[in-house]
Amino acid sequence: MSVGLLAGLMACQMGCAVQERPSARLPSSSPAMIRTQAAPYAAPIQRAAPESTTMIRGVTALIVAPQDVPPVQELESWIQSLLQGGVTMVLLDIGTGTESDRMAEDGRHPMGIYFKSQWAPTIRDIFGELIPLAHRQGLSVLAAVSPRRINWIDPALAWLDRSYDPVHRQLRPSPYLDLFHPAFQEYVVGLLTDLADTDVDGILFRNDAPVGAYDGFGAFGVRAFERDFHTRMEPAQLFTPAKSAVQGAMSDGTARPLPAEFWYWAGWKARERMKILERFSRAMRLRRNTQHVALEVHPEAITDPRTALVRYGEDLLEAKRRFQYFLLRSSSRAATSGINGSQSSRVLEQMKGLVGRADRIWTTISISTDEVRPVGIFSRADRAELGTDIGLIYQRN
Numbered sequence: 001m002s003v004g005l006l007a008g009l010m011a012c013q014m015g016c017a018v019q020e021r022p023s024a025r026l027p028s029s030s031p032a033m034i035r036t037q038a039a040p041y042a043a044p045i046q047r048a049a050p051e052s053t054t055m056i057r058g059v060t061a062l063i064v065a066p067q068d069v070p071p072v073q074e075l076e077s078w079i080q081s082l083l084q085g086g087v088t089m090v091l092l093d094i095g096t097g098t099e100s101d102r103m104a105e106d107g108r109h110p111m112g113i114y115f116k117s118q119w120a121p122t123i124r125d126i127f128g129e130l131i132p133l134a135h136r137q138g139l140s141v142l143a144a145v146s147p148r149r150i151n152w153i154d155p156a157l158a159w160l161d162r163s164y165d166p167v168h169r170q171l172r173p174s175p176y177l178d179l180f181h182p183a184f185q186e187y188v189v190g191l192l193t194d195l196a197d198t199d200v201d202g203i204l205f206r207n208d209a210p211v212g213a214y215d216g217f218g219a220f221g222v223r224a225f226e227r228d229f230h231t232r233m234e235p236a237q238l239f240t241p242a243k244s245a246v247q248g249a250m251s252d253g254t255a256r257p258l259p260a261e262f263w264y265w266a267g268w269k270a271r272e273r274m275k276i277l278e279r280f281s282r283a284m285r286l287r288r289n290t291q292h293v294a295l296e297v298h299p300e301a302i303t304d305p306r307t308a309l310v311r312y313g314e315d316l317l318e319a320k321r322r323f324q325y326f327l328l329r330s331s332s333r334a335a336t337s338g339i340n341g342s343q344s345s346r347v348l349e350q351m352k353g354l355v356g357r358a359d360r361i362w363t364t365i366s367i368s369t370d371e372v373r374p375v376g377i378f379s380r381a382d383r384a385e386l387g388t389d390i391g392l393i394y395q396r397n
Helices: 006-015 072-084 124-137 182-196 220-227 260-288 306-310 346-355 374-386
Strands: 060-063 088-095 142-145 160-165 171-179 202-205 246-249 255-258 293-296 325-328 361-367 393-397
Touching: 006 124, 060 260, 072 124, 124 142, 182 260, 202 260, 220 260, 255 306, 255 361, 260 293, 260 306, 325 346, 346 361, 346 374, 361 374
Parallel strands: 060 088, 060 393, 088 142, 142 202, 202 293, 293 325, 325 361, 361 393
Antiparallel strands: 160 171, 246 255
16 A cells, blocks of 8 residues: 555545545544555546447456355365356455445455555455466456445545435435545556456456436535536426426336436436546546456436436446447346246347447356356357357356
């Protein structure tokens, strides 16, 4: 961990146009909660990214929890078992996260990342151990990250988002990070640049903590929207029904007439989010020519674009110009195997028409087995149903 951590990032934070109330740096209540202090990010010598990269077709991938990766002395035999089971790629989270409120960490579990970096504590260098052996045997390794759910950053940095509380009609602190905060963006650029140094094959941006209807009201996002639209943002007015407004689905699924300003705000958030994620992937490509970039989307992005825009900040037609692959998030967590656990063929066929090519589509399929060998059996049946080019991403329940 580098000394003088806060200097560069706080300089960015203070130098931006928005004035935020500084947070007091109180002692951490959890020994695992580290204060992310890093030297100012120094841009590496950059190599030009290729204008186009070769698409990988018919990928059969397995999502592996970092704690399930065997010790280094067993990695080679583990990789061989994956390949023999029909797996051509593994997906690994870059670090820890939470399934609930990220501030409710009890301190009993370490928080950090699974590669070496000056930007965060390393729990274990899984990427550094795995990738050379995997590449030697022909197995690809993809990293997965949900930027808003990074849980090793000190809350005192004041990088948390703000959400609108429609009941009390006021803004409240969010448990998730503010994607529109410039200092946080610089932090993620530095972190993912170090990840690129592991020679990881690509990155998947998850959307399990979406910038939904009531999210994204941090000071920097609001001010940027006001600047772009030359208007004053009043969050309560966005959710006040208007007589002449278009019907739209709110995040709770209830149809309500919403004012035009709400749709400007929803569209702006979706576009800015994609620009930010594109910037993250470009930083990786410039550093190490990281080739493959995937974006997770919900089924509604295909079947009900307006609902997807409101609930998840997703716009597939806009995103297809910026990303290579799209992972269709599973709509069911039931313990099933094969096509019954994936998205329906109808949704995937509709998705092909939207993105233009089957090899740009990956779909999540839940399996109940802990063994690797059945993946190859499942994939043969699934490919007969879905086609040879669609990527099959298996996830254990």
